[in-house]
Amino acid sequence: MSSSALSRRTVVAGGVAVGMLLAGAGAGLATAAPSVPAPSASSGPGRGWVASTMAHMTLEEKVGQLFVQNVYGKDATTPDARNIPLYGVASPAEVVQKYHLGGVIYFAWTDSVQNPPQIAALSNGLQKASLTQDRKVRIPLQVATDQEQGVVTRIGPPATQFPGSMALGAGRSTADARTAAAITGQELKAMGVNTNFAPDSDVNVNALNPVIGTRSFSSDPSLAASMVGAQVQGYQDDADISSSAKHFPGHGDTATDSHVAFPIITHTRQEWEQVDAPPFKSAIAHGIDMIMTAHLNFPALDDSGDPATLSKPIMTGLLRGELGYKGVIITDSLAMQGVRDLYGDAEVAVRALDAGVDQLLMTPAMDDxxxxxxxxxxSGRISRADLDAKVRRVLELKVRRGLVAHPYVDADALDQVVGTPQHLATADAITDRTTTLVKNDTATLPMAVSGKKVLVTGYGVATTQTLADGLAAEGAATTVKQTGSAPSDTAVAEAVAAAEGKDAVVVTTMKAWDKAVTDPNGGQQNLVKALLATGKPVVVVATRDPYDIAYFADAPTYLATYSYSPVAIQSVARVITGAVRPTGKLPVDIPVAGDPATVLYPFGHGLTY
Incomplete structure (x- = not known):
């Protein structure tokens, strides 16, 4: 399915429906707040610090504030050889000091996130490195991560987990969305992470989108906008950390992953206004601290062929000028291929800043x-006034989020915030309101599993075991046969054999539609069809994208969780057994396989019992 084909179905052929959604489908949802510019520290208590700091900063220090980099190592001062090829120094603290970095970003693959005490200690160590240099200015760091929840979760348990954006869209509750963001933000802040690159503000109108999918709240602009606004409030107003809406001007209608290629969005300007813009407008109206760019070509907004990240018409003309955004603009990772196709890494950095961006994320060529x-x-290519404006926005953000007054965190207080029983119970309750029963033709659900022999098979070692444990807790005798995301014919045959003598089968799928990347031989589709052919009662559970049902449409029982996070899988076990009634509603259309113009299950569909 081409992205343009689905765009036409959603916006042009379905223009009346879109208009109705924009006008009224958000009834019962929180409405966007009136336009509120981002607070400015230059007019508040921090104006003296910002002015004094900028007056004493060297050019090198100012430029350093424009970079947010990943650093390798679990603590600030221990040398890690992986830093040397990138930065010429070994320890994370040395990286921060060498470039006077504005911020750092944490990932599991850099060893930055292992457990809450380690994260807090690393955050404090890096703040110390930034604040104790031999220099006239003392500037704290932005410490960032991507804790969108759901499929993009950098910090796992014991931190509280949520099922992610699309699940919240299925729950339809802006109060739940705000609470999830507030809890996530409070726990991040306790670990010294003061910036979350969330919420995803893309409107996923392309069912074959390989990079957004369930990271989006919905294919409905109104629902997505309401959820984005609620999460900005949760992160910033409730947890007092910076939130970053992404990926501007909108990454929801592409079948190309900008990590590895250069997507083209074929929306018209009117389609952008109707579909892509509302969540970003909502974020701005709620005072969003940061907006992250997208590495994609959007000809209707800029016909130069440059990615949006490097586009002055988009970053300055549209985002700053037309939308009136006054906060910090940060690039998506500059290590992604979508921004590296046309220019070298050094030139990309300059062009992004010249386009209107304030901060550069994860350049792969830091020295250059x-x-x-x-x-x-x-040379004057970037004016001193423009540089100062960028630095001022960054410093004002740091004052606004309390980093200047309170740069360090109390590691001894982690247990009072991170993964508390109250937070975990709230996460369970919110998740229970998101699970969606899409199909129950044979009234297989709810299933009285006590005393029944149940095979749990399909995607995910932890996923299948967690689901089996949930069913076993209700008295089922479970057998687990994990087959992975691309089951071979042998694995399919073994699962079918394991179904013999069982009273029921529960099979989990994960992007079973994606034969391009996830499952090139269609093994998950073959698995489901083979299990259905056994004649056993089969419950199909889509543990990521809800679109899988289109590829085995004769499956009589189908649940969507939008996430393979244990919190979502535990919830679906409760739904299967009837301990929880399903109330989630599809936040997207599910199109017929191979026919994006035909809807198999519409937005808003959802069964219960």
């Missing part, structure tokens, strides 16, 4: 990029 930006300022 840092030198190039310094050179661009000295």
């Amino acid at each position: 990029a840092y030198a190039a930006v310094l050179g661009a300022v000295r």
Whole structure:
């Protein structure tokens, strides 16, 4: 399915429906707040610190504030050889000091996130490195991560887990969305993470989107906008950390992953206004601290062929000028292929800043990029006034979020915030309101599993075991046969054999539609069809994208969880057994396989019992 085909179905052929959604489908949802510009520390208590700091900063220090980089290592001062090829120094603290970094970003693959005490200690160590240099200014770091929840979760248990954006869209509750963000933000802040690159603000109108999918709240702009606004409030107003709406101007209608290629969005300007813009407008109206760019080509907004990240018409003309956004603009990772196709890494950094971006995320060529930006300022390609405006926005954000007054966290207080029983219970309750029963033709659900022999098979070692444990807790005798995301013919045959003598089968899928990447031989589709052919009662559970049902449409019983996080899988076990009644409603259309113009299950569909 081409992205343009689904765009036409959603916006043009279905224009009346879209208009109705924009006008009224959000009834019962929180409405966007009136436009509120991002608070400015230059007019509040922090104006003295911002002005004094900028007056004493060197050019090198100012340019350093424009970079947010990943650093390798579980603590600040221990050398890690992986830093040397990137930065020429070994320890995370040395990286921070060498470039006067504005911020760092945490990932599991950099060893930055292992457990809450380690994360808090690393955050404090990096703040100390930033604040104790031999320099006239003392500037705390932005410490960032991508804790969108659901499929993009950097910090796992014991931190409280939620099923992610699309699940919240299925729950339809802006109060739940705000609460989930508030709890996530409070726990991040306790670990010294003061910036969350969330919420995803893309409107996923393309069922074959390989990079957004369940990271989006919905294919409905109104629902997505309401949820985005609620989460901005949760992160910023309730938890007092910075939130970042992404990926501007909208990554929801592409079948290309910008991590590995250069997507093109074929929406018209009117389609952008109707579909892509509302969540970003909602974020701005709720005072969002940061907006992250998208590495994609959007010809209707800029016909130069440049990615949006490097586009002055999009970053300055549209985002700053037309939408009136006054906060910090940050790029998506500059290591992604979507922004590296046309220019070298050093030139990309300069072009992004010249386009209107304030901060550069994860440049893969730090020495070259840092030198190039310094050179661009000295040559006048980037004016001193423009540089100062960018730095001022960054410093104002740091004041606004309390980093200047309170840069360190109390590691001894982690247990009072992170993964508390109250937070975990709230997460369970919210998740129970998101699970969606899409199909129950044979009234297989709810299932009285006590004394029944149940095979749990399909995707995910932890997923299948967690689901089996949930059913066993209700008295089922469970057998687990995990087959992975791309089951071979042998694995399918073994699962079918394991179904013999069982009273019921529960099979989990994960992006079974994606034969391009996840499951090139269609093994998950074959598995489900083979299990259905046994004649046993089969419950299909889509543990990520809800679109899988289109590829085995004769499955009589189908549940969507939108996430394979244990919190979602435990909830679906409660739904299967009837301990919880399903109340989730599809936040997207599910199109017929191979026919994006035909809807198999519409937005808003959902059964209960």
